[in-house]
Amino acid sequence: MFSYCSRMTHRSNQRLASLSGRGATINPDGRFEAGQRQAEDDGWGPPDDDAPALKTETFADTSRTIIARNTSPDIGFDRSINPYRGCEHGCIYCYARPSHNYLGLSSGQDFESKIFVKHDAANLLRQELARPGYRPAVLALGANTDPYQPIERRLRITRGILEVLLETRHPVTIVTKSAAIVRDIDLLERLAGMGLVHVDISITSLDAGLARRMEPRAPTPERRFDAIRLLRRAGVEVGVNMAPVIPGLNDHEIEAMVARAVAAGAGHVNHILVRLPHDVKELFEAWLETHFPDRAARVLSLIRQCRDGRLNDPDFKSRMRGSGPFAELIHRRFAVAIAKAGLTRRRYPDRVDLFRPPRLDGQMSLL
Template sequence: MPDGTPHRLPPMGEAFALPPAARKGRGAGLNPAIRFEASSREAFDDGWGTLEAAFADLPPLPTTLTPDKSKSALAWNESPDIGFDRAVNPYRGCEHGCVYCYARPSHAYLGLSPGLDFETRLIFKPDVAALLEKELRKPGYDPRPIALGSNTDPYQPVERTLKLTRAVLEVLDRFNHPVTIVTKSAGVLRDLDILAPMAKRNLARVCLSITTLDPRLARIMEPRAASPERRLAAVRDLAAAGVPAAVLAAPMIPGVNDAELETILERAAAAGASHAGYVLLRLPLEIKQLFEDWLARHMPDRAARVLSLIRQTRGGALYDSRFGVRQKGTGAYADLLAQRFAVAARRLNLERRGGGVGNLDCTQFRVPDAAGKAPQTAQLALF
């Protein structure tokens, strides 16, 4: 076994409990079956100890990249509890490996597992910037803030080389189009030369997600994301450059990191954050299995207690997907968390007044000419 614990082989022909597939530097310890497939495979021991040998010394999992030939860049949603209606995601899957990531189930639409596949088999959109420009040029396009990072992180490690997020920002900058960014990476600072001028025109907001201030917990929960201190430093640098920076304390996991809520907000305010938010842990579809496995591996002494607290916020289940309650939960425990956030945000002047998506300026949107030169006036754009 990877952790050195001996594993007793069952008699030949009996079902075999598959050993953990956890790899160093990865968040998930499993690759759950793809829910859309009609068949699935089950581990079976042949009596010769072959499965135990196969899982005794698992090698590191490399990250692979596959180009996506999508015909559009914009993804639309009508969710009533989300503050934007359109988004751009240059990447599908995320190398940060956050075990709780609500985007994991989307990998099943690609025929890949929401587990280890999600963080190792990435899909990228090489033409995302060109596709976006084409859509923004369509007659009748009605500008509203575009969310970058609504599904997976636009500044995950591969962005250092592919620079697709930067290419998207260059398009938005030329079109005077408002944008919001959510990330766990200090890599957003690489694009300050674009974001700062856009923010000066009230066209850009950045939100750093900070789940914990404990570096040990961060390493096992979100293994390839920037450290909490690097994220706080990014908030400080963004604010100093004039880019409004928010902090999202998310997800809050009962019995794991929820005790840190006020401290996260205090550190965020000290770093210059303009506003803040929080989201309760969400466990849709395969994430339930992944999170339970993660708890059993890393926190076996309190796994049952954590799951019990989560159920108290979800009407007895591990998840409630209804609009209006999926982000915050229900019940006494969830209500207390909401009250704690409201009190702390008010005390630290981190309430959403003046800092939300709705305050970005959509009236400056202009379509550049074909050569990408100065934007047309509103009247000329009619022809």
């Protein structure tokens, strides 16, 4: 697969802001490439307004395993599944973008238009859960890229995974910014009845215009609140992720976000400070200059104040929270708003006593 990907053609490292429905305004070469290219306008190409629409392409991901393991001390799970590599939502701040560099692709518009699909995800999961040495623990669905991005409507990879988890009575936590999760509410309701599922809906802003610029192909904030209400009616434990908090762009919405989350039925609200690893910094800076040129310098300055003078901090102790007075102010505002609302802390589903390994011969177990 990697040799194939390395031969894929890149769009030039040029401004592509005129392409509607896309987040990144540039498409830089990956950091593992032998050389870097810079586009120059020779006057013969079409004007930006005539740039062709960037179509989404899908490719088969031929991974032989489906469960990814981690030893990160700052997250509450040690295993996860990502049905897709790349994400069509196009969130400009996405920390997963640099993962496309391992495929010989750009973390810019390649990441949001060249999507790799794990078509055999359900079968691979069944095989891994059936191994004699497997010990169940909460499994995170969508920890890297969104399991309910637009192509899930047609491919139903995530639904197939949930069907296996329901069959085996395996605990799962789901993170998504898509209202499309309600299409699987029949499965989620049954998992919830056994205390086996928890959902976090990511909502970055209450401002639909700002959300559309940051997350061009994600559902509107209002549709995500509707999804929270529907999930709660079905008995599913659900919370809100205000992730990321971007100083100077959406931090003024903290108290309002908590209030809206409570009104929709969310049981808790989490937050993560924006982090910009590798060339996500370059993508984010270019995006700011395109959409918010009047405050770009201010936003970047505030982020640096929360990251010890940098735009990213990879340290496990501070990468989610940041450091310094401005970061501490953000955390205190959340703490006060959450306390006033009477919200509880997020709890991952921890029931493993119901787990039953799948049968690989197609027969159901009598036990």
